[in-house]
Amino acid sequence: MRTREHDQSLVNLSDITEIELLILRRMREFTIGEHRSTFHGVGFDLVGLREWQPGDKLSQIEWAQSTITNFNPMIVREFEQPSTAGVVAVADTSLSTRCGANGALIASAIARAIATIGMSAVFFQDSFGLITFDAEFHVAGVRPSIGKSQVIHCLEAYQHGHDLQNLKATGSLSENIGGFIRKTSLLPVISDFLFDDPRHVLAELSSLNSVHDVFLVLIDSAFAFELPPVSAWWTDAFDVETGRSRLISRRAVRALSRRAAEWQNEVERTAKDLDLDVLRLGVDEAKSDIALMEFVIERRLRKG
Numbered sequence: 001m002r003t004r005e006h007d008q009s010l011v012n013l014s015d016i017t018e019i020e021l022l023i024l025r026r027m028r029e030f031t032i033g034e035h036r037s038t039f040h041g042v043g044f045d046l047v048g049l050r051e052w053q054p055g056d057k058l059s060q061i062e063w064a065q066s067t068i069t070n071f072n073p074m075i076v077r078e079f080e081q082p083s084t085a086g087v088v089a090v091a092d093t094s095l096s097t098r099c100g101a102n103g104a105l106i107a108s109a110i111a112r113a114i115a116t117i118g119m120s121a122v123f124f125q126d127s128f129g130l131i132t133f134d135a136e137f138h139v140a141g142v143r144p145s146i147g148k149s150q151v152i153h154c155l156e157a158y159q160h161g162h163d164l165q166n167l168k169a170t171g172s173l174s175e176n177i178g179g180f181i182r183k184t185s186l187l188p189v190i191s192d193f194l195f196d197d198p199r200h201v202l203a204e205l206s207s208l209n210s211v212h213d214v215f216l217v218l219i220d221s222a223f224a225f226e227l228p229p230v231s232a233w234w235t236d237a238f239d240v241e242t243g244r245s246r247l248i249s250r251r252a253v254r255a256l257s258r259r260a261a262e263w264q265n266e267v268e269r270t271a272k273d274l275d276l277d278v279l280r281l282g283v284d285e286a287k288s289d290i291a292l293m294e295f296v297i298e299r300r301l302r303k304g
Helices: 013-026 063-068 106-123 148-160 173-180 198-208 250-273 285-303
Strands: 045-051 075-080 086-092 099-101 128-133 139-145 185-191 213-219 234-238 245-249 277-281
Touching (some): 013 106, 013 148, 086 106, 086 139, 099 106, 106 128, 106 148, 106 185, 106 213, 106 285, 128 148, 128 173, 139 148, 139 173, 173 198, 185 285, 198 213, 213 250, 213 285, 234 250
Parallel strands (some): 086 128, 086 185, 185 213, 213 277
Antiparallel strands (some): 045 075, 128 139, 234 245
């Protein structure tokens, strides 16, 4: 098990482009032929200006601003179309998520899930925001906005902690999250859920589910505990969350991965008992991207 420095990229631009192309391919069946519209309203709520991107309509070009830049780059107007709900990803930034094995980090899987959910929101022209929490459940966030640049901004905020608005702790976790979100939203909560008291956390999220559309993205982190065989009878283990260390036996080391999987199985059962939908993602990036994308898109169309 090892940790990685925060300045090393968890998800890069090529990963985001790969996810974007995957979404466009999978959504072809919804964009060709007759189908019900996924957008509502006239779309005249101006959000701001941005650089032209392939696929932008001619009617979106801001000619006056583009002449100032000598059309390099071309500037377009960006509108927010009122939709059924915005999307706010709630992501775990606990230090333990920066751990992993064989070059794979739990945080990388979380970041990739944020990218997949964010780019799905871009496709539907939904607003996208981010809320982060740590092991002490200190909450910070990025206000929802629309566009691919917003997704990249949220990913950078998740990775580096930049431009996050610290939220004043006024009550429980559900109250702190609910107070940050101004309208009914889709709330995917992304974590490995290896908390000391997961039942309490899930109960808080269940109370949020009465107002928002909450579902869990459970990152299967058993792989991070699949350690190489050790010859020593006792191993000194260090807890990155508490800063404490303790000796554990060789038998306990061998059982870590199994115990993590059993813990997450119990989390999944508890969540379903509380009427929270759970999507469990493994270490296979391609399969996880497709599973999460189809889950989010189906849920978005069902709510539209």
